[in-house]
Amino acid sequence: MTIALPPTVASHVPTGILVDGDWRPASSGRTFEVADPATTDTLFDVADGGERDALDALTAANAAFPVWRATPPRERSELLRAVFETLTARTEDVAALITAEGGKPLAESRAEVAYGADYVRWYAEEAVRFPGLARRAPAGSNHQLVLRRAVGPALLVTPWNFPIAMIARKVAPALAAGCTVVVKPARLTPLTTAFVAEIIRAELAERGLPTGVVNVVPSSSASSISTPLLADRRLRKLSFTGSTEVGAQLLAAAAPNILRTSMELGGNAPFLVFEDADIPAAVQGALAAKMRNSGQTCVAANRFLVHRSVAQEFTEGLAEAFRGLVVGHGAEPGTTVGPLIEQAAVDRVEEVVAQAVDAGARVHVGGERPRRTGYFYAPTVLDRVDPEHRIVTEEIFGPVAPVVTFGDEEEAIELANRTPFGLVAYAYTRDIGRVMRLADRVEAGMLGVNRGMVSDASAPFGGVKHSGLGREGGEAGLEEYLEPVYVAL
Structure with missing residues (x-):
């Protein structure tokens, strides 16, 4: 049994690699299949990114970072609000894609679209509410000013089970904070991520904002993307959702560059x-x-x-x-x-x-x-x-x-x-x-x-022990992409 995607979806799913606003084939020319788990039928062949593609994506993110960080918070907020409204308007299209590549019932897929969109809306609102502090020092000799600024280019590695919720939970706070991103979607469900990334790309381009803010590199080999990026000093942040075993390996790889890390790992x-x-x-x-x-x-x-x-x-x-x-x-x-x-x-x-x-x-x-x-x-x-x-x-x-x-x-x-x-x-x-x-x-x-x-979306999501580090959602989710700067006046 083959269940076709709606034409509004099938003809608009990017299957390439997104670098600096352009969808392109993998530098190697290779692709990998994405299948419907309910039928085992192939849905699309997707560009199979490698090291060169990953580094190109980081170059784009790094070049866009100074401009995006300096973009007024209100403009970042309005961009995210527009993405929220588009996702909400296209709920049926996105839900059909989630069901096709991930298998979950349409009712659950619709609920996931609403859930993911809620994160985008929440961080659209948080983008103009950065926390800060101004007070006189206890000794009385000076004043203390604590500001927040964007950490820098971030690598976001998402799992297959919630393809829109996970990209929303990571990309929305990153963009709200002023960070640029390279997204590595799961091999099994990269299509929804690409569909959402195209919505963001189109909004960036329409507003004259740097298109290198969001880059997407699908790959059949996660390590071919993560290994070169974690070793590159231009990368300043890693957010990963997946197994504890892989998370531990990524933490070890992130250690030499002293990267900020967020890890949402296994559960029981x-x-x-x-x-x-x-x-x-x-x-x-x-x-x-x-x-x-x-x-x-x-x-x-x-x-x-x-x-x-x-x-x-x-x-x-x-x-x-x-x-x-x-x-x-x-x-x-x-x-x-x-x-x-x-x-x-x-x-x-x-x-x-x-x-x-x-x-x-x-x-x-x-x-x-x-x-x-x-x-x-x-x-x-x-x-x-x-x-x-x-x-x-x-x-x-x-x-x-x-x-x-x-x-x-x-x-x-x-x-x-x-x-x-x-x-x-x-x-x-x-x-x-x-x-x-x-x-x-x-x-x-x-x-x-x-x-x-x-x-x-408004509450901190995360665990303790081997279930991870850091939080996604709420005010804590924004803090993961910001670093405090203390000024003694």
Whole structure:
């Protein structure tokens, strides 16, 4: 089955490399295929950038930086506001592209467009509100003035699972701060990034602003882009979203040039359900926290830690909710669960589920691949799961919900913290005192209380421990692209 993109999208997707306002082929002439994970059909051949293309992009960003930094904040703000309005007006086009290359249902893709556009709007507003400080020194001998200025050209490396949200969450604050950027989109979903970059390019050109502000270098080899750029002293900032393993490698590569870094890395989110929880609400929250993009999100609930007194009710309710999900191509009406991104992802999910079952876990629903073309795995609920098993200790990145029981709050917190990751946690309870204890003791950068979603453009998104450094969103997201300058008067 082939589902065609709307003509308004198919004929306007750039497939080249964007350098200083021009879309061009890779210097090597090579391309790579981008496929629909629901059908395995090729959508487009995209320019396969390499070292020369990366350095050309950095040259353009570096040349544009002094002019862009000096551009009045109001002009930067108005540019971002125009991008927000265009994204909103073209929601259906962008959503269709997200679904085609990433597989998620159209309803989720539309929600992602709104979410990404909200970041652009937020930073359009923040661009004219740089923080600063003026005060008399405590000794009384002088005054202190603290200003903020743009860090410099930035390399932004985005993941495949949220192609518009991730470019918006990085590019919008960078541009608001006065930084120029080189974007390395994910190999699996570069098309949405290119589509959004073209919107920004067109706005820059129309306003007579330097077109080298935003550059995009797709590549089948991330290291062929990151290695030469991180070694180049003109680059001053790295923002990466992806696995902890790759993030650690990039941190090491960024160290010799002492780059500012932002790292949003792996997760292993606990979803805590206490004995006083509203169980139907917890089931709906679990569905939201687990099943966005078929479980392929860094903030997906990965471990369902449930008080033993309500474990049966919760597990049966969650299994029933999973049975009501509709697996299919994201563009098909009624689909609520799309495919995984590639065959390797399906193989890994199948492997960890099989190992859990072999170790004694019980399948309530799912536990198999649907018989259809594409990279699908059935929504799955397991209980009687050993908390030391891979399906609990590793990030699943698939539509699988393992349920582990606990006896009291202390055990729940110990289980929640039994991981090197600390991105987000979720908790369902009516006890406000417990909420505050969890906020104090659960090792995570974010905590969702009685809700299965935490992300918001106006709030700091990020984790602790092996889940990363820095924050995206809110005032903190702008600070990642600014450096303080202290003046003693």
